[in-house]
Amino acid sequence: MIKNTTNQTISSQEVEKEPSRFLHLSQQGLLYLALIVILVIYTIPGLGVLLTSFKTDTEISMEGLWNLPHALRFDNYVNAWTSGDVAIYTRNSFLVTIPATFCSILLGILAGYVFSKLAFKGSEYVFIFVIAGLFFPPQIILIPLFQLFNKIGLYDTIWPMIIVHTAFGLPICTLIMRNYFSAIPIAIREAAIIDGANEAQILTRIMLPVSLPAVAVLATLQFTWIWNDFLYPIIFTRSVQARTIMVGLISLQGQYSVAWGEQGAMAVIASIPTLLVFVFFQRYFIQGLTLGAVKG
Amino acid sequence: MVKQRNMWAIIFLFFPLAIYTVFVIMPLLSSFYYSFTDWNGFNPNFSWVGFDNYLKITTDPTFLNAIKNTSIWMAAAIIVPSGFGLMIALILQRKIWGANFFKSLFYLPICLSLAVIGQVWIWIYHPDLGLLNLTLNFLHLSFLTDAWLSDPNTALFAVIVAWCWQQxxxxxxxxLSGLTSIPQELIEAAEIDGANYWQSLWRVIIPLLSPATVVVIALAIINSLKSFDVVYIMTKGGPFHSSDTLAMMMYNESFQKYYIGYGSAVSVVLFLIAMIVIAFYFRQVRELEHLYD
Structure with missing residues:
Protein backbone atom coordinates (compact mmCIF):
# COMPACT_ATOMS: atom_id res chain seq x y z
CA MET A 1 0.00 0.00 0.00
CA ILE A 2 2.84 2.36 0.85
CA LYS A 3 4.26 1.93 -2.62
CA ASN A 4 1.86 4.52 -4.01
CA THR A 5 4.57 7.06 -4.78
CA THR A 6 6.51 4.78 -7.05
CA ASN A 7 3.31 4.02 -8.93
CA GLN A 8 2.72 7.68 -9.28
CA THR A 9 6.07 8.45 -10.90
CA ILE A 10 5.79 5.55 -13.28
CA SER A 11 2.35 6.41 -14.50
CA SER A 12 3.04 10.11 -14.80
CA GLN A 13 5.70 9.19 -17.31
CA GLU A 14 3.19 7.11 -19.15
CA VAL A 15 0.73 9.96 -19.18
CA GLU A 16 3.29 12.15 -20.90
CA LYS A 17 2.31 11.17 -24.39
CA GLU A 18 -1.35 11.61 -23.72
CA PRO A 19 -1.97 15.37 -24.19
CA SER A 20 -0.61 15.40 -27.72
CA ARG A 21 -3.21 12.81 -28.64
CA PHE A 22 -6.15 14.39 -26.98
CA LEU A 23 -5.47 18.09 -27.02
CA HIS A 24 -4.53 20.70 -29.56
CA LEU A 25 -2.62 23.77 -28.54
CA SER A 26 -5.76 25.91 -28.24
CA GLN A 27 -7.36 23.31 -26.03
CA GLN A 28 -4.24 23.24 -23.91
CA GLY A 29 -4.58 27.02 -23.52
CA LEU A 30 -8.21 26.68 -22.49
CA LEU A 31 -7.23 24.09 -19.95
CA TYR A 32 -4.73 26.47 -18.37
CA LEU A 33 -7.24 29.29 -18.36
CA ALA A 34 -9.81 27.10 -16.62
CA LEU A 35 -7.23 25.94 -14.13
CA ILE A 36 -6.12 29.45 -13.28
CA VAL A 37 -9.68 30.75 -12.90
CA ILE A 38 -10.52 27.85 -10.59
CA LEU A 39 -7.32 28.41 -8.66
CA VAL A 40 -7.93 32.14 -8.16
CA ILE A 41 -11.43 31.55 -6.81
CA TYR A 42 -10.11 28.69 -4.74
CA THR A 43 -7.34 30.64 -3.05
CA ILE A 44 -9.30 33.83 -2.33
CA PRO A 45 -10.31 32.80 1.20
CA GLY A 46 -6.68 32.14 2.11
CA LEU A 47 -5.47 35.39 0.58
CA GLY A 48 -8.19 37.31 2.40
CA VAL A 49 -7.00 36.26 5.81
CA LEU A 50 -3.39 37.06 4.92
CA LEU A 51 -4.28 40.54 3.65
CA THR A 52 -6.40 41.33 6.67
CA SER A 53 -3.70 40.29 9.09
CA PHE A 54 -1.43 43.05 7.77
CA LYS A 55 -3.98 45.86 7.96
CA THR A 56 -4.78 48.27 10.76
CA ASP A 57 -8.34 48.39 12.04
CA THR A 58 -8.78 51.92 10.69
CA GLU A 59 -7.67 50.76 7.28
CA ILE A 60 -10.24 47.98 7.46
CA SER A 61 -13.13 50.20 8.54
CA MET A 62 -12.24 52.80 5.90
CA GLU A 63 -11.53 50.56 2.95
CA GLY A 64 -12.98 47.20 3.80
CA LEU A 65 -11.49 43.79 4.32
CA TRP A 66 -10.47 42.98 0.80
CA ASN A 67 -8.22 45.81 -0.37
CA LEU A 68 -4.47 45.52 -0.47
CA PRO A 69 -2.81 46.76 2.72
CA HIS A 70 -0.86 50.03 2.43
CA ALA A 71 2.24 48.62 4.03
CA LEU A 72 3.46 45.28 5.27
CA ARG A 73 2.78 45.87 8.95
CA PHE A 74 3.34 43.23 11.57
CA ASP A 75 1.58 45.21 14.32
CA ASN A 76 -1.33 42.78 14.46
CA TYR A 77 1.00 39.85 14.97
CA VAL A 78 2.91 41.63 17.71
CA ASN A 79 -0.33 42.72 19.39
CA ALA A 80 -1.93 39.31 19.20
CA TRP A 81 1.15 37.65 20.61
CA THR A 82 1.85 40.09 23.43
CA SER A 83 -1.53 41.46 24.54
CA GLY A 84 -3.83 38.53 23.89
CA ASP A 85 -3.50 35.02 25.20
CA VAL A 86 -2.15 33.70 21.94
CA ALA A 87 1.16 32.69 23.49
CA ILE A 88 -0.61 30.56 26.11
CA TYR A 89 -2.95 29.01 23.54
CA THR A 90 -0.03 28.17 21.27
CA ARG A 91 1.93 26.64 24.12
CA ASN A 92 -1.09 24.50 25.05
CA SER A 93 -1.51 23.38 21.46
CA PHE A 94 2.07 22.14 21.38
CA LEU A 95 1.74 20.53 24.81
CA VAL A 96 -1.26 18.58 23.56
CA THR A 97 -0.20 17.82 19.99
CA ILE A 98 3.34 16.57 20.50
CA PRO A 99 2.70 14.00 23.28
CA ALA A 100 -0.57 12.83 21.72
CA THR A 101 1.07 12.36 18.32
CA PHE A 102 3.97 10.50 19.90
CA CYS A 103 1.86 8.25 22.13
CA SER A 104 -0.70 7.30 19.47
CA ILE A 105 2.09 6.30 17.07
CA LEU A 106 3.93 4.37 19.79
CA LEU A 107 0.81 2.38 20.66
CA GLY A 108 0.07 1.90 16.96
CA ILE A 109 3.56 0.46 16.42
CA LEU A 110 3.11 -2.05 19.25
CA ALA A 111 -0.36 -3.14 18.17
CA GLY A 112 0.49 -3.10 14.46
CA TYR A 113 3.51 -5.34 15.07
CA VAL A 114 1.43 -7.90 16.92
CA PHE A 115 -1.28 -8.00 14.24
CA SER A 116 1.25 -8.41 11.43
CA LYS A 117 4.01 -10.59 12.86
CA LEU A 118 2.78 -12.12 16.15
CA ALA A 119 -0.72 -13.10 15.02
CA PHE A 120 -2.39 -15.52 17.39
CA LYS A 121 -5.62 -17.47 17.20
CA GLY A 122 -8.41 -14.92 16.98
CA SER A 123 -6.12 -11.94 16.57
CA GLU A 124 -7.94 -10.90 13.39
CA TYR A 125 -11.04 -10.28 15.51
CA VAL A 126 -9.06 -8.14 17.93
CA PHE A 127 -7.73 -6.27 14.90
CA ILE A 128 -11.25 -5.59 13.60
CA PHE A 129 -12.27 -4.48 17.09
CA VAL A 130 -9.49 -1.86 17.04
CA ILE A 131 -10.01 -0.79 13.42
CA ALA A 132 -13.74 -0.27 13.98
CA GLY A 133 -12.78 2.87 15.89
CA LEU A 134 -11.90 4.52 12.58
CA PHE A 135 -15.58 4.90 11.84
CA PHE A 136 -16.95 6.05 15.20
CA PRO A 137 -18.22 9.62 15.19
CA PRO A 138 -16.49 11.23 18.19
CA GLN A 139 -19.85 12.48 19.54
CA ILE A 140 -20.63 8.98 20.79
CA ILE A 141 -17.87 9.12 23.44
CA LEU A 142 -18.12 12.76 24.54
CA ILE A 143 -20.67 12.60 27.35
CA PRO A 144 -19.21 9.66 29.31
CA LEU A 145 -15.68 11.03 28.90
CA PHE A 146 -16.79 14.45 30.08
CA GLN A 147 -18.27 12.81 33.19
CA LEU A 148 -15.15 10.71 33.72
CA PHE A 149 -12.67 13.59 33.42
CA ASN A 150 -14.85 15.68 35.68
CA LYS A 151 -14.85 12.98 38.32
CA ILE A 152 -11.10 12.41 38.32
CA GLY A 153 -10.35 16.12 38.34
CA LEU A 154 -8.87 16.40 34.85
CA TYR A 155 -11.62 18.64 33.45
CA ASP A 156 -10.17 21.95 32.22
CA THR A 157 -6.62 20.62 31.95
CA ILE A 158 -4.77 19.62 28.80
CA TRP A 159 -4.79 15.93 29.83
CA PRO A 160 -8.19 14.94 28.38
CA MET A 161 -7.08 16.10 24.92
CA ILE A 162 -3.81 14.15 25.12
CA ILE A 163 -5.55 11.01 26.35
CA VAL A 164 -8.50 11.05 23.95
CA HIS A 165 -6.37 11.84 20.91
CA THR A 166 -4.06 8.98 21.85
CA ALA A 167 -6.92 6.53 22.28
CA PHE A 168 -8.90 7.69 19.24
CA GLY A 169 -5.75 7.81 17.10
CA LEU A 170 -4.94 4.18 17.83
CA PRO A 171 -7.07 2.68 15.01
CA ILE A 172 -5.44 4.63 12.17
CA CYS A 173 -1.93 4.18 13.63
CA THR A 174 -2.47 0.46 14.08
CA LEU A 175 -3.85 0.07 10.56
CA ILE A 176 -1.00 1.88 8.81
CA MET A 177 1.76 0.27 10.91
CA ARG A 178 0.30 -3.21 10.46
CA ASN A 179 0.13 -2.79 6.70
CA TYR A 180 3.71 -1.59 6.56
CA PHE A 181 5.08 -4.32 8.83
CA SER A 182 3.20 -6.95 6.80
CA ALA A 183 5.26 -6.04 3.75
CA ILE A 184 8.52 -6.87 5.57
CA PRO A 185 9.57 -10.48 4.88
CA ILE A 186 8.99 -12.81 7.81
CA ALA A 187 12.39 -14.46 7.16
CA ILE A 188 14.15 -11.42 8.64
CA ARG A 189 12.37 -11.96 11.92
CA GLU A 190 13.14 -15.69 11.96
CA ALA A 191 16.81 -15.09 11.27
CA ALA A 192 16.98 -12.67 14.19
CA ILE A 193 15.30 -15.17 16.50
CA ILE A 194 17.88 -17.80 15.58
CA ASP A 195 20.53 -15.24 16.49
CA GLY A 196 18.91 -15.02 19.92
CA ALA A 197 17.00 -11.75 19.65
CA ASN A 198 13.72 -11.32 21.49
CA GLU A 199 10.63 -9.63 20.04
CA ALA A 200 11.36 -6.26 21.63
CA GLN A 201 14.81 -6.24 20.05
CA ILE A 202 13.45 -7.33 16.68
CA LEU A 203 10.86 -4.57 16.76
CA THR A 204 13.18 -1.75 17.81
CA ARG A 205 16.37 -2.77 15.97
CA ILE A 206 15.08 -4.40 12.78
CA MET A 207 11.45 -3.64 12.04
CA LEU A 208 11.24 -0.04 13.18
CA PRO A 209 14.32 1.32 11.36
CA VAL A 210 12.96 0.14 8.02
CA SER A 211 9.45 1.40 8.81
CA LEU A 212 10.34 5.04 9.28
CA PRO A 213 8.37 6.13 6.16
CA ALA A 214 5.19 4.79 7.74
CA VAL A 215 6.04 6.55 11.00
CA ALA A 216 6.57 9.78 9.03
CA VAL A 217 3.19 9.38 7.36
CA LEU A 218 1.50 8.95 10.71
CA ALA A 219 3.43 11.77 12.35
CA THR A 220 2.30 14.28 9.71
CA LEU A 221 -1.30 13.07 9.76
CA GLN A 222 -1.66 12.89 13.52
CA PHE A 223 0.08 16.21 14.08
CA THR A 224 -2.24 17.94 11.62
CA TRP A 225 -5.45 16.39 12.95
CA ILE A 226 -4.63 16.93 16.59
CA TRP A 227 -3.37 20.48 16.09
CA ASN A 228 -6.50 21.41 14.13
CA ASP A 229 -8.95 19.76 16.50
CA PHE A 230 -11.68 22.00 17.82
CA LEU A 231 -14.17 19.56 19.35
CA TYR A 232 -12.27 18.13 22.34
CA PRO A 233 -10.98 21.45 23.70
CA ILE A 234 -14.51 22.90 23.46
CA ILE A 235 -15.90 19.99 25.47
CA PHE A 236 -13.12 19.28 27.95
CA THR A 237 -11.79 22.77 28.78
CA ARG A 238 -13.14 26.10 29.87
CA SER A 239 -10.27 28.43 30.78
CA VAL A 240 -7.49 30.12 28.83
CA GLN A 241 -4.95 28.11 30.83
CA ALA A 242 -6.06 24.84 29.25
CA ARG A 243 -7.49 25.80 25.85
CA THR A 244 -5.70 25.30 22.54
CA ILE A 245 -5.26 27.88 19.82
CA MET A 246 -8.15 26.67 17.66
CA VAL A 247 -10.59 27.44 20.44
CA GLY A 248 -8.61 30.56 21.25
CA LEU A 249 -9.53 31.84 17.80
CA ILE A 250 -13.16 32.26 18.74
CA SER A 251 -12.31 34.12 21.95
CA LEU A 252 -11.81 37.20 19.75
CA GLN A 253 -15.15 36.55 18.10
CA GLY A 254 -18.36 38.01 19.48
CA GLN A 255 -19.37 41.66 19.36
CA TYR A 256 -19.63 43.54 16.11
CA SER A 257 -16.60 45.70 16.89
CA VAL A 258 -14.24 42.86 16.10
CA ALA A 259 -10.49 43.28 16.08
CA TRP A 260 -10.33 42.07 12.49
CA GLY A 261 -6.63 42.51 11.97
CA GLU A 262 -5.67 40.80 15.18
CA GLN A 263 -8.06 37.96 14.48
CA GLY A 264 -6.49 37.54 11.06
CA ALA A 265 -3.03 37.49 12.57
CA MET A 266 -4.15 34.87 15.07
CA ALA A 267 -5.64 32.69 12.33
CA VAL A 268 -2.33 32.86 10.48
CA ILE A 269 -0.33 32.05 13.62
CA ALA A 270 -2.66 29.11 14.31
CA SER A 271 -2.09 27.75 10.81
CA ILE A 272 1.69 28.11 10.62
CA PRO A 273 2.67 24.80 12.28
CA THR A 274 0.44 22.66 10.06
CA LEU A 275 1.46 24.69 6.99
CA LEU A 276 5.11 24.03 7.77
CA VAL A 277 4.42 20.33 8.19
CA PHE A 278 2.56 20.41 4.89
CA VAL A 279 5.32 22.23 3.02
CA PHE A 280 8.14 20.03 4.27
CA PHE A 281 6.39 16.66 4.48
CA GLN A 282 3.80 16.97 1.74
CA ARG A 283 4.73 13.62 0.24
CA TYR A 284 4.01 11.80 3.49
CA PHE A 285 0.93 13.84 4.15
CA ILE A 286 -0.66 13.01 0.80
CA GLN A 287 0.34 9.36 1.11
CA GLY A 288 -1.27 9.26 4.52
CA LEU A 289 -4.49 10.79 3.21
CA THR A 290 -4.82 8.12 0.55
CA LEU A 291 -3.93 5.33 2.97
CA GLY A 292 -6.02 6.56 5.85
CA ALA A 293 -8.70 8.05 3.65
CA VAL A 294 -11.36 6.43 5.74
CA LYS A 295 -10.51 8.67 8.64
CA GLY A 296 -10.44 12.01 6.82
CA MET B 1 8.51 -20.84 21.06
CA VAL B 2 4.84 -20.25 20.33
CA LYS B 3 4.31 -19.67 24.02
CA GLN B 4 6.96 -16.99 24.08
CA ARG B 5 5.49 -15.40 20.99
CA ASN B 6 2.09 -15.18 22.64
CA MET B 7 3.64 -13.72 25.76
CA TRP B 8 5.17 -10.91 23.68
CA ALA B 9 1.86 -10.42 21.89
CA ILE B 10 0.18 -9.88 25.25
CA ILE B 11 2.88 -7.51 26.46
CA PHE B 12 2.73 -5.42 23.30
CA LEU B 13 -1.05 -5.34 23.11
CA PHE B 14 -1.68 -4.55 26.76
CA PHE B 15 -1.34 -0.75 26.72
CA PRO B 16 -2.92 -0.12 23.33
CA LEU B 17 -5.95 -2.25 24.14
CA ALA B 18 -6.27 -0.95 27.71
CA ILE B 19 -6.31 2.70 26.61
CA TYR B 20 -8.58 2.01 23.66
CA THR B 21 -11.04 0.07 25.79
CA VAL B 22 -11.15 2.55 28.66
CA PHE B 23 -11.34 5.75 26.59
CA VAL B 24 -13.21 4.65 23.47
CA ILE B 25 -15.16 1.42 23.94
CA MET B 26 -16.42 1.95 27.47
CA PRO B 27 -17.61 5.52 26.79
CA LEU B 28 -19.33 4.21 23.69
CA LEU B 29 -21.23 1.61 25.70
CA SER B 30 -21.99 4.16 28.42
CA SER B 31 -23.56 6.46 25.82
CA PHE B 32 -25.91 3.64 24.85
CA TYR B 33 -26.74 3.14 28.52
CA TYR B 34 -27.34 6.86 29.23
CA SER B 35 -29.62 7.08 26.22
CA PHE B 36 -32.11 4.88 28.10
CA THR B 37 -32.11 7.14 31.19
CA ASP B 38 -33.40 10.58 32.11
CA TRP B 39 -30.10 11.68 33.64
CA ASN B 40 -29.43 15.43 33.77
CA GLY B 41 -25.74 15.11 34.56
CA PHE B 42 -25.90 16.26 38.20
CA ASN B 43 -28.65 14.41 40.02
CA PRO B 44 -27.26 11.06 41.16
CA ASN B 45 -30.78 9.62 41.24
CA PHE B 46 -31.78 9.03 37.68
CA SER B 47 -34.04 6.39 36.34
CA TRP B 48 -34.29 3.98 33.48
CA VAL B 49 -36.84 5.26 30.97
CA GLY B 50 -36.56 2.60 28.30
CA PHE B 51 -37.09 3.91 24.79
CA ASP B 52 -38.66 7.20 25.95
CA ASN B 53 -35.79 9.33 24.67
CA TYR B 54 -35.98 7.66 21.28
CA LEU B 55 -39.76 8.09 21.15
CA LYS B 56 -39.37 11.73 22.07
CA ILE B 57 -36.82 12.18 19.30
CA THR B 58 -39.26 11.09 16.60
CA THR B 59 -41.62 13.96 17.43
CA ASP B 60 -39.04 16.61 18.40
CA PRO B 61 -39.08 19.33 15.72
CA THR B 62 -35.48 20.28 16.62
CA PHE B 63 -34.34 16.75 15.91
CA LEU B 64 -36.33 16.37 12.71
CA ASN B 65 -34.94 19.69 11.54
CA ALA B 66 -31.39 18.56 12.40
CA ILE B 67 -31.96 15.33 10.47
CA LYS B 68 -33.22 17.31 7.49
CA ASN B 69 -30.21 19.66 7.60
CA THR B 70 -27.76 16.79 8.01
CA SER B 71 -29.35 15.08 4.99
CA ILE B 72 -28.97 18.25 2.90
CA TRP B 73 -25.39 18.48 4.11
CA MET B 74 -24.78 14.87 3.16
CA ALA B 75 -26.23 15.34 -0.33
CA ALA B 76 -24.04 18.40 -0.87
CA ALA B 77 -21.03 16.54 0.52
CA ILE B 78 -21.56 13.70 -1.94
CA ILE B 79 -22.01 15.92 -5.00
CA VAL B 80 -19.98 19.11 -4.63
CA PRO B 81 -16.48 18.15 -3.39
CA SER B 82 -16.38 14.96 -5.47
CA GLY B 83 -17.52 16.78 -8.60
CA PHE B 84 -14.95 19.55 -8.31
CA GLY B 85 -12.32 17.16 -6.98
CA LEU B 86 -12.74 14.86 -9.97
CA MET B 87 -12.66 17.74 -12.42
CA ILE B 88 -9.44 19.19 -11.01
CA ALA B 89 -7.88 15.75 -10.69
CA LEU B 90 -8.60 15.06 -14.37
CA ILE B 91 -6.94 18.34 -15.36
CA LEU B 92 -3.92 17.91 -13.11
CA GLN B 93 -3.36 14.29 -13.99
CA ARG B 94 -2.23 15.42 -17.44
CA LYS B 95 1.39 16.22 -17.90
CA ILE B 96 1.04 19.99 -17.78
CA TRP B 97 3.57 22.57 -16.79
CA GLY B 98 3.57 23.16 -13.03
CA ALA B 99 1.16 20.32 -12.22
CA ASN B 100 2.85 19.66 -8.90
CA PHE B 101 2.66 23.31 -7.91
CA PHE B 102 -1.05 23.42 -8.71
CA LYS B 103 -1.62 20.19 -6.83
CA SER B 104 0.03 21.60 -3.72
CA LEU B 105 -2.18 24.68 -3.82
CA PHE B 106 -5.32 22.61 -4.17
CA TYR B 107 -4.27 20.28 -1.35
CA LEU B 108 -3.48 23.15 0.97
CA PRO B 109 -6.92 23.69 2.58
CA ILE B 110 -6.84 20.11 3.89
CA CYS B 111 -4.11 21.06 6.34
CA LEU B 112 -6.03 24.11 7.58
CA SER B 113 -8.28 23.83 10.60
CA LEU B 114 -12.02 24.13 10.13
CA ALA B 115 -11.86 26.73 12.89
CA VAL B 116 -9.68 28.92 10.70
CA ILE B 117 -11.73 28.16 7.60
CA GLY B 118 -14.97 29.07 9.37
CA GLN B 119 -13.43 32.36 10.46
CA VAL B 120 -12.33 33.24 6.94
CA TRP B 121 -15.72 32.48 5.47
CA ILE B 122 -17.43 34.64 8.09
CA TRP B 123 -15.48 37.49 6.54
CA ILE B 124 -16.53 36.48 3.07
CA TYR B 125 -20.19 36.47 4.10
CA HIS B 126 -20.03 39.67 6.17
CA PRO B 127 -23.05 41.82 5.17
CA ASP B 128 -21.14 45.11 4.74
CA LEU B 129 -17.48 44.21 4.37
CA GLY B 130 -17.74 40.68 3.00
CA LEU B 131 -16.26 39.78 -0.36
CA LEU B 132 -19.42 38.09 -1.59
CA ASN B 133 -21.65 41.13 -1.21
CA LEU B 134 -18.91 43.46 -2.47
CA THR B 135 -18.59 41.34 -5.60
CA LEU B 136 -22.35 41.26 -6.13
CA ASN B 137 -22.51 45.05 -5.78
CA PHE B 138 -19.64 45.46 -8.17
CA LEU B 139 -21.45 43.33 -10.74
CA HIS B 140 -24.61 45.48 -10.27
CA LEU B 141 -26.39 42.54 -8.72
CA SER B 142 -27.12 44.33 -5.45
CA PHE B 143 -30.58 42.77 -5.27
CA LEU B 144 -28.88 39.43 -4.65
CA THR B 145 -26.89 40.60 -1.63
CA ASP B 146 -27.87 39.17 1.70
CA ALA B 147 -26.80 38.86 5.32
CA TRP B 148 -25.88 35.32 4.44
CA LEU B 149 -25.21 33.90 7.88
CA SER B 150 -28.05 35.63 9.73
CA ASP B 151 -30.70 34.82 7.15
CA PRO B 152 -32.39 31.52 8.08
CA ASN B 153 -32.89 30.75 4.40
CA THR B 154 -29.20 30.91 3.52
CA ALA B 155 -27.27 30.14 6.73
CA LEU B 156 -27.12 26.37 6.24
CA PHE B 157 -25.98 26.65 2.62
CA ALA B 158 -23.42 29.31 3.47
CA VAL B 159 -21.86 27.00 6.07
CA ILE B 160 -21.95 24.01 3.73
CA VAL B 161 -20.13 25.96 1.00
CA ALA B 162 -17.31 26.85 3.41
CA TRP B 163 -17.03 23.20 4.44
CA CYS B 164 -17.10 21.91 0.86
CA TRP B 165 -14.27 24.28 -0.03
CA GLN B 166 -11.99 22.30 2.28
CA GLN B 167 -13.25 18.89 1.21
CA LEU B 176 -5.64 11.40 -8.33
CA SER B 177 -4.35 8.25 -6.69
CA GLY B 178 -7.22 6.34 -8.32
CA LEU B 179 -6.41 7.81 -11.74
CA THR B 180 -2.77 6.77 -11.54
CA SER B 181 -3.81 3.17 -10.97
CA ILE B 182 -5.86 2.97 -14.19
CA PRO B 183 -3.87 0.99 -16.77
CA GLN B 184 -2.95 3.36 -19.57
CA GLU B 185 -3.37 0.62 -22.17
CA LEU B 186 -7.11 0.55 -21.61
CA ILE B 187 -7.43 4.24 -22.45
CA GLU B 188 -5.17 3.79 -25.45
CA ALA B 189 -7.22 0.82 -26.60
CA ALA B 190 -10.34 2.96 -26.45
CA GLU B 191 -8.59 5.63 -28.52
CA ILE B 192 -7.54 3.11 -31.15
CA ASP B 193 -11.16 2.07 -31.38
CA GLY B 194 -11.93 5.68 -32.22
CA ALA B 195 -13.24 7.01 -28.92
CA ASN B 196 -12.87 10.73 -28.30
CA TYR B 197 -11.88 12.15 -24.91
CA TRP B 198 -15.40 12.45 -23.53
CA GLN B 199 -16.29 8.94 -24.62
CA SER B 200 -13.24 7.43 -23.01
CA LEU B 201 -13.91 9.55 -19.91
CA TRP B 202 -17.46 8.28 -19.49
CA ARG B 203 -16.98 4.72 -20.73
CA VAL B 204 -13.50 3.90 -19.47
CA ILE B 205 -12.07 6.29 -16.90
CA ILE B 206 -15.10 6.92 -14.69
CA PRO B 207 -16.16 3.25 -14.47
CA LEU B 208 -12.59 2.25 -13.62
CA LEU B 209 -12.45 4.96 -10.99
CA SER B 210 -15.34 3.47 -9.04
CA PRO B 211 -13.15 2.15 -6.18
CA ALA B 212 -11.92 5.72 -5.58
CA THR B 213 -15.45 7.05 -5.97
CA VAL B 214 -16.74 4.68 -3.32
CA VAL B 215 -14.06 5.88 -0.90
CA VAL B 216 -14.77 9.55 -1.66
CA ILE B 217 -18.50 9.13 -1.13
CA ALA B 218 -18.17 7.09 2.06
CA LEU B 219 -15.76 9.70 3.42
CA ALA B 220 -18.09 12.53 2.45
CA ILE B 221 -20.98 10.92 4.30
CA ILE B 222 -18.98 10.14 7.43
CA ASN B 223 -17.44 13.61 7.50
CA SER B 224 -20.78 15.30 6.98
CA LEU B 225 -22.22 13.40 9.94
CA LYS B 226 -19.42 14.77 12.12
CA SER B 227 -19.84 18.35 10.93
CA PHE B 228 -19.62 20.41 14.07
CA ASP B 229 -16.66 22.79 14.24
CA VAL B 230 -17.52 24.84 11.20
CA VAL B 231 -21.16 25.14 12.29
CA TYR B 232 -20.19 26.10 15.82
CA ILE B 233 -17.86 28.84 14.61
CA MET B 234 -20.03 30.29 11.88
CA THR B 235 -23.59 30.13 13.23
CA LYS B 236 -23.81 27.92 16.35
CA GLY B 237 -26.68 26.22 14.51
CA GLY B 238 -28.74 29.39 14.22
CA PRO B 239 -30.54 31.52 13.38
CA PHE B 240 -33.56 29.66 14.78
CA HIS B 241 -31.87 26.26 14.36
CA SER B 242 -31.80 26.83 10.62
CA SER B 243 -28.23 25.50 10.35
CA ASP B 244 -28.42 22.90 13.11
CA THR B 245 -26.83 19.53 12.36
CA LEU B 246 -27.09 16.32 14.38
CA ALA B 247 -23.63 16.86 15.86
CA MET B 248 -24.48 20.46 16.75
CA MET B 249 -27.80 19.46 18.30
CA MET B 250 -26.09 16.73 20.31
CA TYR B 251 -23.73 19.38 21.70
CA ASN B 252 -26.57 21.75 22.57
CA GLU B 253 -28.70 19.13 24.30
CA SER B 254 -25.81 17.60 26.25
CA PHE B 255 -23.43 20.44 27.02
CA GLN B 256 -25.70 23.49 26.99
CA LYS B 257 -28.96 22.15 28.39
CA TYR B 258 -27.46 19.14 30.22
CA TYR B 259 -30.12 16.73 28.97
CA ILE B 260 -27.55 13.95 29.18
CA GLY B 261 -30.02 11.14 28.50
CA TYR B 262 -31.56 12.88 25.52
CA GLY B 263 -28.23 14.06 24.12
CA SER B 264 -26.92 10.51 24.39
CA ALA B 265 -29.86 9.26 22.36
CA VAL B 266 -28.98 11.78 19.62
CA SER B 267 -25.35 10.61 19.66
CA VAL B 268 -26.50 6.98 19.39
CA VAL B 269 -28.59 7.84 16.34
CA LEU B 270 -25.54 9.54 14.83
CA PHE B 271 -23.44 6.48 15.60
CA LEU B 272 -25.95 4.08 14.08
CA ILE B 273 -26.22 6.10 10.85
CA ALA B 274 -22.40 6.05 10.58
CA MET B 275 -22.35 2.28 11.09
CA ILE B 276 -25.02 1.72 8.43
CA VAL B 277 -23.02 3.80 5.95
CA ILE B 278 -19.87 1.84 6.76
CA ALA B 279 -21.67 -1.48 6.31
CA PHE B 280 -22.75 -0.35 2.84
CA TYR B 281 -19.24 0.84 2.16
CA PHE B 282 -17.64 -2.51 2.94
CA ARG B 283 -20.26 -4.40 0.93
CA GLN B 284 -19.54 -2.13 -2.00
CA VAL B 285 -15.79 -2.58 -1.59
CA ARG B 286 -16.16 -6.33 -1.53
CA GLU B 287 -18.28 -6.30 -4.69
CA LEU B 288 -15.70 -4.14 -6.43
CA GLU B 289 -12.97 -6.55 -5.40
CA HIS B 290 -14.87 -9.40 -7.05
CA LEU B 291 -15.10 -7.25 -10.14
CA TYR B 292 -11.33 -7.18 -10.46
CA ASP B 293 -10.67 -10.84 -9.67
Missing part, protein backbone atom coordinates in the same frame (compact mmCIF):
# COMPACT_ATOMS: atom_id res chain seq x y z
CA UNK B 168 -12.46 19.42 -2.48
CA UNK B 169 -8.76 18.87 -1.85
CA UNK B 170 -9.42 15.61 -0.05
CA UNK B 171 -11.61 14.23 -2.86
CA UNK B 172 -8.95 15.32 -5.33
CA UNK B 173 -6.17 13.44 -3.51
CA UNK B 174 -8.14 10.21 -3.63
CA UNK B 175 -9.22 10.63 -7.27
Missing amino acids: IGLAMVIF
